[in-house]
Amino acid sequence: MKTEQLKTLFYDEVAKCNHCGFCLAHCPVYTVTGREWATPRGKNVLVKAIIEGKIDWTPEIEETLFRCTGCKLCTQTCFPAVETNQAVLAGRECLVDRKQYPKVVDRVVEALETHFNISNEPNANRTLWMEKLEDIPDHRFQKEKARVIYFVGCVAAFYPMAHKIPQTFVQILHKADVDFTILGGEEWCCGFPLIQAGMKEKMQKLVEHNQEKVKEIGAETVVFACPSCFHTWKEKYQTNAELLHSTQFIERLIGEGKITFQNGADRAVTYHDPCDLGRNSKVFDAPRNILKRIPGLNLVELEGNRQLSVCCGGGGDLEMIDPALSAAIAQRKIEEIQRTGAGEVVTSCQQCIRTISGYARKHKIKLKVRDITEVVLEAMGSPL
Amino acid sequence: MERERMVEELSKIVGKENVLSSETDLFLYGYDASLFKAKPDCILFPGSTEEVSQIVKFCHREHIPVIARGSGTNLSGGTIPTRGGIILHFSRMNKILEIDIENQRAVVEPGLFTLALKNQLARYGFVYQPDPASEKVSTFGGNFAENSGGPHCLKYGVTTNHILGAEVVLPDGEVIQVGGKALDNPGYDLTGLLVGSEGTLGIATQLTLRIMPKSEAVKTMLAIYNSLEDAGRTVSAIIADGIVPATLEILDKLTIKAVEESVHAGFPLDAEAVLLIEIDGLKDGMERLAERIMEICRKNNAREVKSAKTEAERTQLWAGRKGAFGALSRLRPNYLVCDGTVPRTKLPEVLVQVMEVSKKYGLTIANVFHAGDGNLHPLILFDERDEEELRKVHLAGSEIMKLCADAGGTISGEHGIGTEKMKEMFFIFSPQDIAAMRKVKKAFDPEDICNPGKILPEVQA
Numbered sequence: 001m002k003t004e005q006l007k008t009l010f011y012d013e014v015a016k017c018n019h020c021g022f023c024l025a026h027c028p029v030y031t032v033t034g035r036e037w038a039t040p041r042g043k044n045v046l047v048k049a050i051i052e053g054k055i056d057w058t059p060e061i062e063e064t065l066f067r068c069t070g071c072k073l074c075t076q077t078c079f080p081a082v083e084t085n086q087a088v089l090a091g092r093e094c095l096v097d098r099k100q101y102p103k104v105v106d107r108v109v110e111a112l113e114t115h116f117n118i119s120n121e122p123n124a125n126r127t128l129w130m131e132k133l134e135d136i137p138d139h140r141f142q143k144e145k146a147r148v149i150y151f152v153g154c155v156a157a158f159y160p161m162a163h164k165i166p167q168t169f170v171q172i173l174h175k176a177d178v179d180f181t182i183l184g185g186e187e188w189c190c191g192f193p194l195i196q197a198g199m200k201e202k203m204q205k206l207v208e209h210n211q212e213k214v215k216e217i218g219a220e221t222v223v224f225a226c227p228s229c230f231h232t233w234k235e236k237y238q239t240n241a242e243l244l245h246s247t248q249f250i251e252r253l254i255g256e257g258k259i260t261f262q263n264g265a266d267r268a269v270t271y272h273d274p275c276d277l278g279r280n281s282k283v284f285d286a287p288r289n290i291l292k293r294i295p296g297l298n299l300v301e302l303e304g305n306r307q308l309s310v311c312c313g314g315g316g317d318l319e320m321i322d323p324a325l326s327a328a329i330a331q332r333k334i335e336e337i338q339r340t341g342a343g344e345v346v347t348s349c350q351q352c353i354r355t356i357s358g359y360a361r362k363h364k365i366k367l368k369v370r371d372i373t374e375v376v377l378e379a380m381g382s383p384l
Numbered sequence: 385m386e387r388e389r390m391v392e393e394l395s396k397i398v399g400k401e402n403v404l405s406s407e408t409d410l411f412l413y414g415y416d417a418s419l420f421k422a423k424p425d426c427i428l429f430p431g432s433t434e435e436v437s438q439i440v441k442f443c444h445r446e447h448i449p450v451i452a453r454g455s456g457t458n459l460s461g462g463t464i465p466t467r468g469g470i471i472l473h474f475s476r477m478n479k480i481l482e483i484d485i486e487n488q489r490a491v492v493e494p495g496l497f498t499l500a501l502k503n504q505l506a507r508y509g510f511v512y513q514p515d516p517a518s519e520k521v522s523t524f525g526g527n528f529a530e531n532s533g534g535p536h537c538l539k540y541g542v543t544t545n546h547i548l549g550a551e552v553v554l555p556d557g558e559v560i561q562v563g564g565k566a567l568d569n570p571g572y573d574l575t576g577l578l579v580g581s582e583g584t585l586g587i588a589t590q591l592t593l594r595i596m597p598k599s600e601a602v603k604t605m606l607a608i609y610n611s612l613e614d615a616g617r618t619v620s621a622i623i624a625d626g627i628v629p630a631t632l633e634i635l636d637k638l639t640i641k642a643v644e645e646s647v648h649a650g651f652p653l654d655a656e657a658v659l660l661i662e663i664d665g666l667k668d669g670m671e672r673l674a675e676r677i678m679e680i681c682r683k684n685n686a687r688e689v690k691s692a693k694t695e696a697e698r699t700q701l702w703a704g705r706k707g708a709f710g711a712l713s714r715l716r717p718n719y720l721v722c723d724g725t726v727p728r729t730k731l732p733e734v735l736v737q738v739m740e741v742s743k744k745y746g747l748t749i750a751n752v753f754h755a756g757d758g759n760l761h762p763l764i765l766f767d768e769r770d771e772e773e774l775r776k777v778h779l780a781g782s783e784i785m786k787l788c789a790d791a792g793g794t795i796s797g798e799h800g801i802g803t804e805k806m807k808e809m810f811f812i813f814s815p816q817d818i819a820a821m822r823k824v825k826k827a828f829d830p831e832d833i834c835n836p837g838k839i840l841p842e843v844q845a
Binding site: 012015016018019020021022024025034035036037042045046049054055058059060061064078079080081 | 406412413415427455456473475476478495499518646647709710711714717718767
């Protein structure tokens with residue numbers, strides 16, 4: 001994007017920011033850095049100054065604009081609801097146009113262009129998580145036609161720490177007699193990392209491929225356990241298929257009597273709303289309704305819950321661009337979780353799990369971090 | 385002094401990682417929530433009183449201005465480095481040092497958010513009373529400097545009534561202790577002098593606060609009016625009846641509209657004004673008092689009076705008030721808050737005059753204010769990018785201040801004078817008054833190091 005376009009698209013938006021500073025109370029990046037550059041207010045001011053020609057694209061502006069988790073808690077709590085993250089992403093597009101962006105981004109772009117996934121492995125490896133599953137059907141959950149597609153997502157497919165999510169979710173779907181398939185090596189990245197990197201024009205190829213697959217398979221529904229894939233599809237894809245997050249789909253299956261819970265456990269858990277699922281896609285009730293149905297489970301809410309949930313630190317490519325900053329935010333998240341007194345946090349996002357449990361493990365903090373699919377399968381009883 | 389050398393010297397005090405001086409950072413510390421802008425020479429993040437003292441000593445020696453800053457929420461340009469210099473951002477000094485329930489005191493660092501203390505106090509059933517609308521992010525250092533108010537200050541007093549002592553770094557870098565946990569300190573009341581001095585006499589590095597047990601009961605009511613004047617008259621009538629509610633807040637039609645679009649507080653869109661009334665105290669007799677207040681509202685033509693039934697309803701009503709300024713920027717991108725105060729009985733006529741100013745300049749003005757204190761907050765709405773409009777805004781703002789002063793009021797209720805209202809100081813003070821204040825400034829800060837160019841206008845000889 002050129003600076004002139006930035007002006008056309010975002011001048012009025014950032015001009016709405018009155019510098020009141022209320023966002024400083026919420027922004028996770030400011031909370032851990034205590035620097036004005038980190039604030040949504042500061043980002044609005046810089047974008048406005050760029051548009052007005054009062055400041056040039058300095059290296060510090062690059063640093064600033066690439067340090068936003070995209071959690072949008074600022075917009076949620078901003079009275080004029082300034083869309084700071086939208087302006088930040090547009091700013092990144094301008095920086096990309098000037099070839100001024102963190103070099104680590106190129107690695108991801110290259111991986112996406114070569115292998116259509118973020119991990120730079122052959123795309124056929126997308127199903128390696130299945131090897132740990134026993135007694136699975138011959139079709140290995142890959143069918144030519146199915147009513148439902150489970151879109152696994154890159155992180156869950158390639159990062160062993162998140163493998164449990166597809167492993168449990170396919171079992172849930174199978175046990176509930178859902179006619180579903182995964183796309184296996186034919187699943188391509190949804191394009192989310194490219195939007196975050198300020199290169200959204202490069203995602204079109206990925207979008208078209210995935211949309212075509214849905215048509216070929218004739219699916220009525222596409223289900224995602226990854227909130228960011230889910231949100232990206234909802235925002236950027238054109239398809240007639242119904243798009244649901246795993247929590248919404250599980251809630252439906254419970255309603256239809258296809259999922260029942262046999263195993264209870266008397267324990268307290270807290271629930272962390274992933275930004276892209278909760279605030280950004282407005283799915284708050286489905287995960288809570290599921291947890292409430294599990295016998296013995298006592299849900300204790302976090303101080304910042306639902307619309308006011310605080311990011312884990314893993315959003316918006318931040319973990320890739322500034323791992324230390326991401327970890328500092330995760331630390332705050334863990335402290336908030338610990339204040340609930342629950343020894344277990346349940347969430348519905350592989351990235352939140354990676355960020356939170358990654359920090360906990362590294363710092364030897366005793367905390368159970370689980371995806372809701374694991375909790376559901378456990379409560380359903382015996383595995384596949 | 386050259387910036388490079390300055391940064392090098394200061395890095396020795398706070399560490400390299402706590403100094404910022406890039407062009408971008410200078411830009412980022414050149415604004416606050418007011419309309420003013422200027423660039424500092426560098427920004428420091430001190431971690432202790434000792435560091436602050438050393439920095440100020442350096443500034444004193446080198447004749448460099450030093451400006452303390454918290455969240456930069458102030459509305460009068462108090463933290464704008466109009467003469468350049470060093471910004472001290474207190475985001476690292478943000479701890480609660482002590483909560484002393486038995487003596488009803490708390491000791492905090494200046495960078496702590498007001499609400500962060502309140503959240504901790506709530507566990508003990510205690511409260512720090514002042515409640516600036518920006519409390520979720522306003523810092524105690526800022527509250528101290530600006531003598532911040534808030535809706536509940538009607539009953540409980542402003543910040544100065546709740547700061548009992550402070551550790552202060554003087555403009556020569558010496559550290560002194562003023563006041564303390566005890567009441568009635570002998571000697572000059574330097575605490576009283578320093579609170580509200582907008583960082584021009586010294587920099588607070590630790591504050592001793594009065595905390596109070598939370599009221600046993602609270603009742604929040606909303607009176608709805610078809611005329612703004614009637615809402616104003618009700619305020620005077622309530623006070624004249626000998627009642628001191630915790631808050632009396634008025635929002636006019638334009639504000640109501642903006643608030644409803646933003647937070648849905650449940651204010652009726654066709655009303656000309658709403659009056660938000662809160663009483664607190666003992667449970668016994670509260671219903672009777674509420675009934676008396678509602679009766680006064682009805683006598684003054686309130687078309688409807690209702691009370692919040694649940695804590696959620698109460699929170700909702702307050703969300704409407706606290707979010708009012710921000711919500712107004714949905715209507716136009718920018719606003720100027722005119723923080724004038726008038727004797728309560730003059731509210732209705734001054735409000736009418738404010739509306740005349742609005743017509744005269746063709747500017748939209750919204751009213752949302754601490755009516756109980758007679759503290760008006762006309763908000764002039766505009767688009768900063770329109771230079772002609774901006775010029776008119778400054779003229780209209782000044783004219784409104786004049787109206788307040790002429791009505792026997794004053795030009796700041798709680799936001800301070802800062803950069804914004806220096807020349808308006810003459811509306812309420814004689815040159816002799818200003819000269820007396822300047823003597824105080826000279827006594828503390830003869831070199832004019834601490835937040836120079838604020839509050840006091842130049843007096844022509």
